[in-house]
Amino acid sequence: MSPIEARDLTKRFGEAVAVDGVTFSVRPGEVTGFLGRNGAGKSTTLRMILGLERPTSGSVTVDGGPYADLVAPLQQVGSLLDARAVQPGATATDHLLALARSNGIGRRRIGEVLDSVGLGEVARKRAGTFSLGMLQRLGLAAALLGDPPILVLDEPLNGLDPEGIIWFRGLMRRMAAEGRTVLVSSHLMTEMSVTADRLLIIGEGRLLVDSDMVTFQREHEHEEIRVRTPDPQSLRSRVVGAGGTVRDLDATSFAVSGLDGPTVGGLALRAGIELHELASVRRSLEDAFMELTAPGAQRAPAPARPVPMPARPVLADVSPTRPGLSDGDPAALERPATRFRDIVRSELIKFRSTRPGPLIVAGSLIAGAGSALLFADSTARRYPDFDVDERRLFDPTLTILRGRTVLEVTMGVLGALAVTSEYGAGTIAPSLAAVPDRDRLLAAKALTTAGIALGTGLAAGAGGFLAGQALLARRGVPHDTLRSPGSARAVLGSGLHATIAALLGLGIGVHTRSTAGAVSTLFAAEWLVPGIGPAFPEPLPALLTKYWLTEAGASIFVTRPDPEVLGPWAGLGVMTGSTAAVFGSALAAFRRRDV
Numbered sequence: 167m168s169p170i171e172a173r174d175l176t177k178r179f180g181e182a183v184a185v186d187g188v189t190f191s192v193r194p195g196e197v198t199g200f201l202g203r204n205g206a207g208k209s210t211t212l213r214m215i216l217g218l219e220r221p222t223s224g225s226v227t228v229d230g231g232p233y234a235d236l237v238a239p240l241q242q243v244g245s246l247l248d249a250r251a252v253q254p255g256a257t258a259t260d261h262l263l264a265l266a267r268s269n270g271i272g273r274r275r276i277g278e279v280l281d282s283v284g285l286g287e288v289a290r291k292r293a294g295t296f297s298l299g300m301l302q303r304l305g306l307a308a309a310l311l312g313d314p315p316i317l318v319l320d321e322p323l324n325g326l327d328p329e330g331i332i333w334f335r336g337l338m339r340r341m342a343a344e345g346r347t348v349l350v351s352s353h354l355m356t357e358m359s360v361t362a363d364r365l366l367i368i369g370e371g372r373l374l375v376d377s378d379m380v381t382f383q384r385e386h387e388h389e390e391i392r393v394r395t396p397d398p399q400s401l402r403s404r405v406v407g408a409g410g411t412v413r414d415l416d417a418t419s420f421a422v423s424g425l426d427g428p429t430v431g432g433l434a435l436r437a438g439i440e441l442h443e444l445a446s447v448r449r450s451l452e453d454a455f456m457e458l459t460a461p462g463a464q465r466a467p468a469p470a471r472p473v474p475m476p477a478r479p480v481l482a483d484v485s486p487t488r489p490g491l492s493d494g495d496p497a498a499l500e501r502p503a504t505r506f507r508d509i510v511r512s513e514l515i516k517f518r519s520t521r522p523g524p525l526i527v528a529g530s531l532i533a534g535a536g537s538a539l540l541f542a543d544s545t546a547r548r549y550p551d552f553d554v555d556e557r558r559l560f561d562p563t564l565t566i567l568r569g570r571t572v573l574e575v576t577m578g579v580l581g582a583l584a585v586t587s588e589y590g591a592g593t594i595a596p597s598l599a600a601v602p603d604r605d606r607l608l609a610a611k612a613l614t615t616a617g618i619a620l621g622t623g624l625a626a627g628a629g630g631f632l633a634g635q636a637l638l639a640r641r642g643v644p645h646d647t648l649r650s651p652g653s654a655r656a657v658l659g660s661g662l663h664a665t666i667a668a669l670l671g672l673g674i675g676v677h678t679r680s681t682a683g684a685v686s687t688l689f690a691a692e693w694l695v696p697g698i699g700p701a702f703p704e705p706l707p708a709l710l711t712k713y714w715l716t717e718a719g720a721s722i723f724v725t726r727p728d729p730e731v732l733g734p735w736a737g738l739g740v741m742t743g744s745t746a747a748v749f750g751s752a753l754a755a756f757r758r759r760d761v
């Protein structure tokens with residue numbers, strides 16, 4: 167079994183066929199160049215190899231099974247799809263650390279790979295300040311993190327300067343010499359002719375060439391005679407009759423292989439055919455590539471050749487790690503499967519290293535406590551004018567916790583950002599390549615988000631409550647303590663409410679995939695729907711007040727019974743149920759969709 171095997175791999179986007187019945191094997195100990203023009207289907211094929219896109223039909227295996235089944239993905243396959251897929255606010259170290267942690271790779275490895283790609287000096291610089299060439303190096307560093315036996319790289323040369331290209335060639339050659347499997351896509355034939363041992367050429371989704379480079383060069387790189395004549399038909403038949411091979415160039419010219427210039431000239435002279443041009447030119451591999459992949463070129467699918475397996479990889483520590491395929495390799499046995507705890511730690515690093523996350527938490531704490539103080543102050547000013555009924559119904563806890571709306575939105579945004587920031591920056595692809603189990607990735611995001619929101623909600627609620635009650639007490643207005651009926655529950659509720667709001671945001675974020683879309687949806691849920699509710703005839707306004715998720719959830723803060731709203735726990739239950747429905751549908755969508 168080859169490290170990468172595609173069988174009849176097909177991907178359709180609607181009517182368009184991006185990859186059309188492609189079959190190939192990639193062997194260890196070689197650099198395999200995957201060549202094609204823009205839009206030929208290279209990236210789609212590589213994304214299917216990495217489990218980021220689901221084949222419409224056919225299959226592709228990595229290390230003998232689907233990519234999703236790898237036990238420690240980064241230590242088995244290193245990949246680079248899009249070098250620009252980084253959080254601009256994250257440093258090079260943080261970018262790698264988040265990936266490394268998810269697969270239980272130690273921090274020491276980060277310095278090593280950064281040094282090995284020449285980025286040691288900028289380890290603490292933000293990736294947003296990097297040139298494209300530096301980003302390619304960072305992407306390669308990410309691919310090398312787990313010292314994997316298989317490398318899958320999509321156009322890694324883009325943006326590299328000449329020195330970088332030479333360095334990259336050397337790196338690929340070294341990797342192959344160590345027995346690793348290297349699959350690298352490109353649209354540059356010339357580059358691949360010096361880097362690759364084996365060639366796969368894809369055009370309009372179909373595999374056109376599957377050959378070793380030496381054979382391809384022998385077949386396509388040679389001298390040929392270019393002939394221009396007003397009577398190409400006659401000369402062509404004479405050339406073919408003399409054993410030459412003809413390749414049409416345009417209406418009046420063709421190229422001849424297998425005969426030399428004087429022979430072709432002699433044939434023309436003897437037949438009395440006028441010649442306008444007779445020249446010997448070297449046919450480059452680039453020419454061959456352009457002709458083979460010309461739009462609409464006549465083509466048949468390349469035969470699926472049985473690929474003999476070369477000797478086992480040389481390096482002990484680059485052997486396959488899939489259980490059952492490791493042949494008792496001690497290096498494989500040392501690699502533990504990815505642990506959920508590590509994925510959570512990786513999510514925490516992502517949170518810390520993307521600028522909006524910590525800012526939102528700080529802002530929420532200030533806004534939560536600040537709005538409580540503002541409400542306390544305005545209540546204290548108005549309290550002397552309250553009539554008897556107003557004083558009887560006065561609920562100091564509820565007044566203080568009115569800032570919950572701000573927290574509900576900020577925590578919702580925080581939850582949404584856990585996924586939308588990944589889609590926005592494109593880091594969702596490397597994240598999923600590192601953690602292909604989508605349930606576990608989303609669960610880790612949910613747990614991290616919930617933990618941060620719970621802490622923030624409790625801190626903002628308790629801080630706001632204590633500061634607000636102290637202000638009321640100082641101004642001689644009735645106030646609550648944590649021992650007052652319902653007050654502790656309301657403060658605890660602040661944490662629960664923030665947590666549910668964050669999970670709601672996360673679910674919405676998975677659906678919208680864009681931060682703007684998620685924020686608009688959250689604002690609609692928070693303000694638009696309850697705001698326009700009263701414009702409709704009863705009983706809709708009453709129902710919305712009681713059962714709309716954000717309104718119902720707010721009842722957790724109510725300390726005096728109110729017939730218009732649900733009981734505190736019932737209300738929070740409605741909000742939890744609605745959030746669970748949104749989150750459940752998000753999980754289903756996340757499992758199903760490509761990337």
Ligand SMILES: Nc1ncnc2c1ncn2[C@@H]1O[C@H](COP(=O)(O)OP(=O)(O)OP(=O)(O)O)[C@@H](O)[C@H]1O
Binds near residue numbers: 179183207209211353
């Ligand atoms: N998500 C998608 N939805 C619709 N069409 C898509 C999608 N992804 C790719 N395609 C189409 O599939 C075809 C192959 O695209 P792909 O990105 O695989 O090409 P490529 O060979 O990698 O090109 P490039 O060198 O420009 O990256 C293109 O026609 C592209 O427009």
